[in-house]
Amino acid sequence: MxxxxxxxxxxxxxxxxxxxxxxxxxxxxxxxxxxxxxxxxxxxxxxxxxxxxxxxxxxxxxxxxxxxxxxxxGESVDEQYVIVGDGVLFQEVAQKYLKHCESNLDTKKGYRNILQKHWMPYFALMPIHKITTEDIKDIILEEDFQTAKTLNNCLIPLRGVFAAAVESKYITENPIQNIRNKKVQIDIPDPFSREEMSALLSWLNTNLKGKDHFYYWYYELAFWCGCRPSELIALRWSDIDWFNGTMRISKSRVRGVEKNVTKTHTAREVYLNDRSKIALKAIQELNLQNDYVMICPETSEPFFNEKPPRIRLVEAMKSCMIRHRPAYNARHTYATMLLMDGVNPVFVADQLGHSLQMLIKRYAKWIHGDKNKIEMAKLNTK
Structure with a gap:
């Protein structure tokens, strides 16, 4: 030797x-x-x-x-380098957690990135049974997460690692069980008004030429069906029930990955109105040979993400001098238009894929339509 x-x-x-x-x-x-x-x-x-x-x-x-x-x-350096002692390492449990995590591939990739960026630099080579609640709190302070939501998201895979350690009996006490999520301020929806929606659709219809005109029909459907962008770009013609005037929403598409579930893991039937039917028929004439409803004009392939249509709506907002809002807010616009018109909230919740409780929580100010303004006017009377 x-x-x-x-x-x-x-x-x-x-x-x-x-x-x-x-x-x-x-x-x-x-x-x-x-x-x-x-x-x-x-x-x-x-x-x-x-x-x-x-x-x-x-x-x-x-x-x-x-x-x-x-x-x-063996060179002379400071003594912060710690030689690993006995016990299962944090990184080994993390790898096991990611392997057996039941989340989809896109979510697992996000969890891996979070672990690598925020937790591995501190815990990778530490035996997991030696990690304490105080260690985790110290790292939270040192990392200085910019928002409460970011911290809460980063705690999700960390909790998963320690839960896996408990399940495998590597530890008997979970050091993260006393680490609470930070409170996150929930913003109210910020829909477009009917006038803003009409101006945006008019601009898209007038200014988008050739293959780009597809995006006018895309938003005509988006504003009048209330689907999430990830649901729209996963929609297939087999999901359209022309006879009954409905769309079956049961899939989503995120970063080119098809998921057989929606964001809420609940399939639903969305009823079409006259405008959404017209939009679908116009799109069908453009994409006669494809199984997907939404085909990217630039690539002639299903959309990888919702960026191309979003770019067009941003351009329309700038040109119409309309305050910027995310393209996702087409969904909020649909919901608030129905509620302002007095449509039954139960029906609206079903259309959006929300529970009634969630709908009321998010859209309470629109449920009473113009009655809120009438009540406020009473405060101004002498």
Whole structure:
């Protein structure tokens, strides 16, 4: 075992060179060859294998630093580098959690990014049973999350990791159970008025030429059916029931990934009115040979996301000098128009895929139509 040619008895990625132990590995297209200050003994080789695993883990999560490499070489650095002790590492439980997480691929990718950016730099190589509630609170303060919503979102996969640790009996007490979500201010919907909607549709109809004119029909349907953008771009002609005048909304499309569920995991039938029927028939004439209702004019393929139609509505808002709002607010516009016209809130909730309680919570100010203005006028009478 005194030379580098006898490798069969050595752990993977460990070799002997000139009486010294060297570890080597490649991650993220970068090669690492590190000579360690350990003796060429069984104990030294075992330690080298563990150090290699630790460094590979950091490289995988994008947190390997020159400080770590220098410490492994035995160079004089500060003592913040911690050699992992016994116990299952946080990163190992995190990988297990992501593997078995039942969320869709897009959500799992988001969870992985959150773990890598916010939690792995601190916890990756710590035995999970040694992580305390105070450790988590300290990191929350150090990370300085910009909004309460961002923090709450980042806590979701962290809770999942510790729940997986409890389930696997790696820990008996969950250190995150006393970490509460921050309160988030819920903004009220900001719909377009009927006049604004009419101006936007008129501009789109007049100014979009050729294949781009498709986007006029896209928004004619969006304003008059109340579907989410992710639902619209997942819509197929087989979902349209022309005889009964309905659309079946049971899918969504996010970043090019088809999901067999809506945002609320509830399928629904959306009733079409005259304007939404006309829009659908116009779109059908443009896309006779495709299964998808919405086909991107630029690519002749189903939409990857809702950015192309959003760009057109932004252009229309600027040209019409209408205050900017997200294109998603076409859905809010549909809901508030129905409520202001006195349509039964139960029907509106069904159309949107909301519970009645959620509809009332979000759209209470529009449920009474102009009665609110009448009540306010009473305050001004002497």
């Amino acid at each position: 005194a030379n580098g040619s006898s490798t069969k008895s050595l752990p993977q990625g460990v070799r002997l060179r000139n009486g010294a132990i060297q570890i080597y590995f490649e991650r993220n297209k970068q090669k690492y060859n590190i000579t360690l200050p350990h003796p060429a003994s069984a104990e030294g080789i075992s330690a080298a294998s563990k150090i290699r695993d630790q460094l590979i883990t950091k490289a995988q999560w994008g947190i390997l630093t020159e400080h770590d490499i220098a410490k492994a070489r």
